[in-house]
Amino acid sequence: MTSESEPQKKAFQVIRVSAPGKVILHGEHSVVYGKRAIALSLDLRTRLTAAVGGDSVSLDLPDVDIKKTWPIETVMELWKNLGYTKDEKIKTLTEEQSHFIRSFLNFGEGITDPKDLAILSFFHLYISILHEPLPISITVGSQLPTGAGLGSSAAYAVCLSGALLHLCDHIDLSKLSLPNSHPDILKTVSEWAYASEKIVHGTPSGIDNSVCTYGGAVSFKAGNIEPIHVPPLKVLLVNTLVPRSTKALVAGVRERKERVRAVVEPILTSLDAIADKGLEILCSLKNANVYDEQVAVHEALDELIDINQALLCAIGVSHPSLDKLVGIAKSHGLHAKLTGAGGGGFGIVVVSPKITKSAIDACCDELRQSGYDVWCTSVGAPGISFHNDI
Numbered sequence: 001m002t003s004e005s006e007p008q009k010k011a012f013q014v015i016r017v018s019a020p021g022k023v024i025l026h027g028e029h030s031v032v033y034g035k036r037a038i039a040l041s042l043d044l045r046t047r048l049t050a051a052v053g054g055d056s057v058s059l060d061l062p063d064v065d066i067k068k069t070w071p072i073e074t075v076m077e078l079w080k081n082l083g084y085t086k087d088e089k090i091k092t093l094t095e096e097q098s099h100f101i102r103s104f105l106n107f108g109e110g111i112t113d114p115k116d117l118a119i120l121s122f123f124h125l126y127i128s129i130l131h132e133p134l135p136i137s138i139t140v141g142s143q144l145p146t147g148a149g150l151g152s153s154a155a156y157a158v159c160l161s162g163a164l165l166h167l168c169d170h171i172d173l174s175k176l177s178l179p180n181s182h183p184d185i186l187k188t189v190s191e192w193a194y195a196s197e198k199i200v201h202g203t204p205s206g207i208d209n210s211v212c213t214y215g216g217a218v219s220f221k222a223g224n225i226e227p228i229h230v231p232p233l234k235v236l237l238v239n240t241l242v243p244r245s246t247k248a249l250v251a252g253v254r255e256r257k258e259r260v261r262a263v264v265e266p267i268l269t270s271l272d273a274i275a276d277k278g279l280e281i282l283c284s285l286k287n288a289n290v291y292d293e294q295v296a297v298h299e300a301l302d303e304l305i306d307i308n309q310a311l312l313c314a315i316g317v318s319h320p321s322l323d324k325l326v327g328i329a330k331s332h333g334l335h336a337k338l339t340g341a342g343g344g345g346f347g348i349v350v351v352s353p354k355i356t357k358s359a360i361d362a363c364c365d366e367l368r369q370s371g372y373d374v375w376c377t378s379v380g381a382p383g384i385s386f387h388n389d390i
């Protein structure tokens with residue numbers, strides 16, 4: 001193949017990548033301080049299509065109401081002003097270069113607008129990962145509500161990182177279909193998605209990008225990810241529809257910890273113990289073969305869910321809408337906690353086999369009548385996937 005035919009091939013390349021959202025069962029917030037967390041991927045996905053070619057860089061993000069195009073000459077100028085030559089390998093941006101990208105986009109320093117964050121994350125990854133300015137059209141659509149606790153930022157970041165790394169031949173996403181042949185690919189994608197999460201969150205633990213990359217169920221502690229085998233669980237996801245920002249909630253916990261360290265630190269230690277115990281219980285579920293054993297395991301899990309929610313309230317990340325949903329669930333014999341950063345967003349209920357269908361239906365009806373959205377979905381979906389069917 002000649003060196004001229006390679007860009008020719010790239011010019012018409014269209015790829016599709018998807019990644020799942022996630023729920024955190026135990027360990028949100030405490031995981032930021034090196035404690036254990038358990039997360040499960042969701043059967044709700046973010047999907048990205050990237051088409052190389054044309055004379056611009058364009059971003060179509062309908063979920064955050066963005067449709068923007070930058071002429072490729074403008075992007076080439078930015079590239080040059082950042083001090084890069086045409087053929088640069090993967091690079092880590094300096095603070096100064098990050099400031100420069102923000103001012104190119106006319107963004108101030110502490111941006112919080114979802115649109116600005118989505119554009120900034122894209123530009124960081126585009127410039128860091130690609131070897132040269134590439135004309136490209138990127139479209140991202142998601143089944144996940146944005147900013148509600150189901151890992152939408154991580155799923156977005158995993159799709160972007162995977163697609164850009166594939167397009168510059170740093171990884172080959174088509175190898176993901178080969179069993180057990182891709183640990184390096186997943187590690188690389190997750191690390192780049194983490195870099196993007198830092199832009200959206202400030203100080204992410206890394207659990208969201210990990211579970212959205214690897215899929216399934218994972219235990220995560222101090223940056224180490226461990227896949228765990230969890231049998232299918234029936235889960236209700238309840239959306240309070242109250243908007244919140246993960247970054248602001250994580251910052252709020254940090255401030256409370258700084259103000260009353262002697263009180264908050266033991267709570268974080270207890271949250272760690274809950275996640276340790278939760279891991280043990282989930283692992284025992286696969287050996288619970290008969291109904292009575294399964295019910296006993298779920299009772300132990302329900303008790304942990306109750307304590308977990310109470311401790312999350314104590315560190316200031318619940319919300320009246322979450323407290324109310326926990327109360328409604330309780331009145332139907334179900335146990336709920338917030339999931340993700342809290343402050344609104346989603347609550348989760350893990351449904352024990354002893355709960356009858358009529359009790360579940362009655363609970364869902366009451367929640368809906370009270371203004372919540374209720375979704376019944378499965379957990380443990382595949383991680384980043386490459387779809388070469390176009």
Ligand SMILES: Nc1ncnc2c1ncn2[C@@H]1O[C@H](COP(=O)(O)OP(=O)(O)OP(=O)(O)O)[C@@H](O)[C@H]1O
Pocket residue numbers: 046061062063064113114115116117118119140141142145146147148149150151152153154156200201208244245246247339340341342
């Ligand atoms: N489909 C999408 N298209 C474009 N940007 C997205 C999309 N989904 C998420 N984002 C970006 O991620 C941000 C939301 O991230 P945030 O971490 O606050 O919420 P979350 O990831 O849904 O919840 P959590 O981190 O608690 O699980 C949005 O403001 C936007 O910048």
Ligand SMILES: C[C@@](O)(CCO)CC(=O)[O-]
Pocket residue numbers: 024027028029030031032149151201203204205206207208246250340341
């Ligand atoms: C609140 C938090 O623990 C989970 C957000 O899904 C933040 C993080 O781990 O980065």
Ligand SMILES: [Mg+2]
Pocket residue numbers: 151152153154208246
């Ligand atoms: Mg997020």
